[in-house]
Amino acid sequence: MSEKKPSILEGFKAFLMRGNVIDLAVAVVIGAAFTNVVNSVVKGVINPLVGAVGTKNLDSYSSCLKDPCEVTADGTVVSGIPIRWGTVLGATLSFVITAAVVYFLMVLPMAKYLARQEARRKAKENTQEVMEVTELEVLKEIRDALVAQRGSGHDGR
Numbered sequence: 001m002s003e004k005k006p007s008i009l010e011g012f013k014a015f016l017m018r019g020n021v022i023d024l025a026v027a028v029v030i031g032a033a034f035t036n037v038v039n040s041v042v043k044g045v046i047n048p049l050v051g052a053v054g055t056k057n058l059d060s061y062s063s064c065l066k067d068p069c070e071v072t073a074d075g076t077v078v079s080g081i082p083i084r085w086g087t088v089l090g091a092t093l094s095f096v097i098t099a100a101v102v103y104f105l106m107v108l109p110m111a112k113y114l115a116r117q118e119a120r121r122k123a124k125e126n127t128q129e130v131m132e133v134t135e136l137e138v139l140k141e142i143r144d145a146l147v148a149q150r151g152s153g154h155d156g157r
Helices: 008-017 019-051 085-155
Strands: 063-071 077-083
Touching (some): 019 085
Antiparallel strands (some): 063 077
């Protein structure tokens, strides 16, 4: 008899039902929602702090590679070659804030939790080993006592 190969549909269903696919989907949805929070923090807090020194809109920070630079209100370049480094700065700030929040609110607590779990596991293993060694020592002492009793009984005859 030949074994029946699983169908493509069954394989796809098995793929979808694996836990890591569901975890990944949840992570993507949470990440998308989290992006909105980070962007709001950058626009509502970081940009005004930067605006205390210059303008609140980081996108307006630019340099001109070829003078004269003329850009319309809608962002269309009329002449020159503008380098919009303020946009890069804003995106970099968003990235750094996202990375910091993910590290301090997710990665660091999870690492500490896993380290505590590992320490508990090792402590439990060490306790079990000590108990096993103690039991073994007690059994050896009982054996030695029995051998000593036999030995003293044989000597008396």
